[in-house]
Structure formats: C-alpha cells, structure tokens
Amino acid sequence: MGEAPAFFVNHLENGYTNGFGVKSEPKNRDTSVQIGDRSFVIGGNHEGNPLFLGVQIHDKITNKWSSPSVLGTGPKPCKGYSAIVLKNGRILVIKKGSASDDSIWFLEVDTSFVREQKKLLGREVVAWSKGVRGNAEKPIVISGPSGVGKGTLISMLMKEFPSMFGFSVSHTTRAPRFMEKCGVHYHFTDKTVMEKEIKDGKFLEFASVHGNLYGTSIESVEVVTDSGKRCILDIDVQGARSVKASSLDAIFIFVCPPSMNELEDRLRARGTETEEQIQKRLRNADAEIKAGESSGIFEHILYNDNLEECYKNLKNLLGIDDHAPVNGVEAVEGINLPKEHTVTKMEEKILIQETGEGTKNNMIVLDLSSINGGAPGRTRGIVLDTVKSS
Numbered sequence: 001m002g003e004a005p006a007f008f009v010n011h012l013e014n015g016y017t018n019g020f021g022v023k024s025e026p027k028n029r030d031t032s033v034q035i036g037d038r039s040f041v042i043g044g045n046h047e048g049n050p051l052f053l054g055v056q057i058h059d060k061i062t063n064k065w066s067s068p069s070v071l072g073t074g075p076k077p078c079k080g081y082s083a084i085v086l087k088n089g090r091i092l093v094i095k096k097g098s099a100s101d102d103s104i105w106f107l108e109v110d111t112s113f114v115r116e117q118k119k120l121l122g123r124e125v126v127a128w129s130k131g132v133r134g135n136a137e138k139p140i141v142i143s144g145p146s147g148v149g150k151g152t153l154i155s156m157l158m159k160e161f162p163s164m165f166g167f168s169v170s171h172t173t174r175a176p177r178f179m180e181k182c183g184v185h186y187h188f189t190d191k192t193v194m195e196k197e198i199k200d201g202k203f204l205e206f207a208s209v210h211g212n213l214y215g216t217s218i219e220s221v222e223v224v225t226d227s228g229k230r231c232i233l234d235i236d237v238q239g240a241r242s243v244k245a246s247s248l249d250a251i252f253i254f255v256c257p258p259s260m261n262e263l264e265d266r267l268r269a270r271g272t273e274t275e276e277q278i279q280k281r282l283r284n285a286d287a288e289i290k291a292g293e294s295s296g297i298f299e300h301i302l303y304n305d306n307l308e309e310c311y312k313n314l315k316n317l318l319g320i321d322d323h324a325p326v327n328g329v330e331a332v333e334g335i336n337l338p339k340e341h342t343v344t345k346m347e348e349k350i351l352i353q354e355t356g357e358g359t360k361n362n363m364i365v366l367d368l369s370s371i372n373g374g375a376p377g378r379t380r381g382i383v384l385d386t387v388k389s390s
C-alpha cells in the first residue's frame with residue numbers, strides 16, 4: 001500500500017538504525033533521514049540545552065559532521081520521533097507520547113527562508129516550525145510616526161472586538177513608562193538577552209527605534225493566531241519592511257498625522273517622553289512619513305485627524321461592517337496522537353496507525369497537501385481525519 005517509505009525512519013528508540021552507513025555514535029532516540037548526500041540526525045539536545053532537540057548534519061561526500069544554526073523554537077525532547085522527508089526541503093517530525101499542541105513539527109532544511117538565512121549568516125542553517133491544523137486570518141501591521149495615534153486606534157479595535165483581534169506584544173529594551181506592564185504592553189528586556197534571541201532566530205523582525213531595540217518575536221504573533229484571533233502588530237517602518245520580506249502574509253497600514261505641529265502637540269500632551277526624547281521622535285517622524293508614503297510597503301494609508309472618523313475608516317478597510325456580528329476564526333485545535341503508533345507516508349498523506357495491546361487500532365490521517373506558512377512561524381493547514389477500525 002502506498003509509496004515506498006524511501007526516506008522514512010520510524011521512531012528509533014534503540015539507536016541509529018537507518019542503514020545509511022554513517023559513522024557516528026548518536027545517542028539513543030536519535031533519528032536520522034537522508035536528503036541527497038546529507039544525513040540529518042535529529043536528537044540529543046541543542047547546544048547543551050536539554051529543553052530543545054538538537055540537529056546534526058553528516059555530509060557523505062566529505063564524511064564530515066557539522067552542527068547547523070538551529071533557528072526558531074524547536075520541539076522539546078521526548079520518548080521517540082518519526083522523521084519523514086517531505087518535498088520542498090522539509091522533514092516532518094512526529095513526536096511520540098507528547099501533548100496535543102506539541103506533536104507535529106517541521107524541520108526546514110532547504111526552504112526559501114532557510115536559504116536566505118544561510119546567505120545572511122554565512123553558515124549552515126535549519127529552522128523549526130510547529131505544525132498546526134486549520135488556517136489563520138492575515139495579521140495586520142500598523143505603522144506610523146510616534147504620537148500619531150496607532151496605539152489609540154488599536155485599543156479601540158480590541159475593545160470593540162475583543163474576540164476578533166489580539167495584540168502582538170513586542171520586546172523592547174526601553175524602560176517601562178508609568179502604568180506599562182511587562183507582558184501586556186511590551187516584554188521589557190535587556191539588550192544582551194534580546195540580541196542573543198535575535199541570533200537564535202526567535203524574532204520575526206527587529207529594529208533600532210529612537211535609540212532603543214524593539215522587535216516582534218515569532219511566538220508573540222503565533223500565540224495570538226493560535227487563539228483564533230487576528231494579530232495586530234504596532235511596529236515602525238523598518239520593522240514593517242522586514243515583515244513584508246518575510247513569509248508572513250500580512251496587511252500593511254500606515255497612519256499619517258494631519259500635520260507635524262499636531263503630531264508635536266499630541267506627543268507633548270501624552271506626557272510620556274522627556275523634551276529630548278520628543279525632539280528625537282519628531283526628527284525621526286519626518287523620515288518615517290516619507291518612507292511610509294513612498295516605500296510601496298503599505299497598501300493603505302489612513303489620516304488620523306478626527307479620531308472617530310479615522311477609526312471608522314480603519315474598520316472599513318478591514319471589512320468590518322457595523323451591523324454584522326463579528327466572530328474570530330476557530331482557535332487552533334491540537335493533534336492528539338496515540339501513545340504507541342507506526343507512521344507511513346502515502347503521497348501527501350501521513351498515516352499514523354495506533355498500535356499496542358488493548359488499543360482500538362484506529363488510524364489518524366494527516367493530509368499535508370494544503371500546508372502553508374512555515375519558518376519562522378507555524379506551518380498551517382494540516383487536515384486531520386480519523387479512520388476507525390471496524
């Protein structure tokens with residue numbers, strides 16, 4: 001039945017049994033697959049961190065091992081894994097005995113994201129992406145100069161439609177303002193910590209803004225999307241440019257002030273910055289407005305003169321009708337796998353057969369024909385079906 005599982009290795013709890021003749025001493029529970037002349041060994045822990053799975057590569061031609069930069073937040077180690085080579089430079093990793101929100105992962109070894117990162121970092125790169133069922137609504141990126149009213153508009157939207165929109169909580173190295181809470185308004189962090197996380201591929205974008213480091217972690221966007229809400233990002237133009245270049249398919253909105261004088265008045269009236277900081281933000285505003293209007297990043301430009309009118313325009317462009325009830329999309333459902341199972345690949349379907357004494361021998365079918373997205377975010381669009389044994 002089905003195609004030969006050419007590069008399929010079932011959970012290798014007893015060691016390295018792939019038969020590719022690679023000389024190494026992988027630990028128990030390592031799993032290996034071969035793509036071309038390279039074997040990818042998945043197992044152990046990443047850079048000594050017991051919380052994440054490590055990856056090693058063996059090149060058959062040079063007979064050399066290498067440790068690639070592993071980007072993204074990968075799966076936690078568990079009892080065993082199945083690894084299957086998919087087309088388009090991905091390896092599907094199915095975890096055994098894991099929680100339903102942690103069972104399906106994709107290790108990207110030769111996707112466009114990975115190729116780009118290789119060029120940027122000048123070294124071997126692989127990237128993790130968690131697999132989830134269902135699809136998501138496009139995130140919304142909102143940019144504009146400091147003080148134009150982005151935060152005010154976003155708060156209005158989230159207050160009116162709490163089940164539809166969620167905010168991507170950014171990281172920043174700037175000090176919290178009075179009343180700002182860590183984890184709600186920002187993740188306030190330290191420059192060294194944030195730079196290390198950027199290096200580890202945890203950020204979708206980052207930029208130095210008004211003298212501080214700001215960034216959107218992949219997780220900040222994905223937790224909102226997983227909850228079934230449409231994610232809103234409040235980021236500067238540099239960040240919007242990076243998101244535009246990433247695999248995240250988003251809507252881009254730029255908010256303009258009615259005049260520079262009005263912008264200055266709003267910044268002063270807010271009373272959150274020192275005079276020096278206000279001057280810095282106003283100097284940056286000029287360049288930001290020019291970039292916002294002419295960079296080709298933004299599909300929509302909103303003028304925030306009268307707040308109520310601007311809010312109405314924002315709702316219009318998001319297709320929110322004042323009279324229609326608005327519901328979010330379904331929250332992501334987990335993928336519950338039987339504790340004991342075997343895995344087989346059949347074209348774009350993965351058959352997971354329940355095994356073990358006293359079980360019902362049901363089969364779970366994962367249809368991967370419509371997967372989309374991927375590193376640095378989630379791989380979405382997995383369709384799941386359960387075939388009951390008669």
Ligand SMILES: Nc1ncnc2c1ncn2[C@@H]1O[C@H](COP(=O)(O)OP(=O)(O)OP(=O)(O)O)[C@@H](O)[C@H]1O
Nearest residue numbers: 145146147148149150151152266270304305306307
């Ligand atoms: N249309 C408007 N008319 C008058 N005041 C406004 C308008 N929109 C927002 N404001 C006020 O302007 C100030 C700045 O707004 P807000 O904090 O939302 O700006 P922001 O774009 O999020 O700034 P930052 O980028 O610095 O976070 C706030 O005090 C807000 O109440």
Ligand SMILES: Nc1nc2c(ncn2[C@@H]2O[C@H](COP(=O)(O)O)[C@@H](O)[C@H]2O)c(=O)[nH]1
Nearest residue numbers: 146170206207209214215216234235236239
């Ligand atoms: N590129 C990014 N820019 C961000 C992010 N979070 C916020 N911002 C932008 O920074 C300025 C200043 O914000 P403030 O809270 O200090 O007033 C503002 O224009 C935001 O849009 C981010 O994650 N990435």
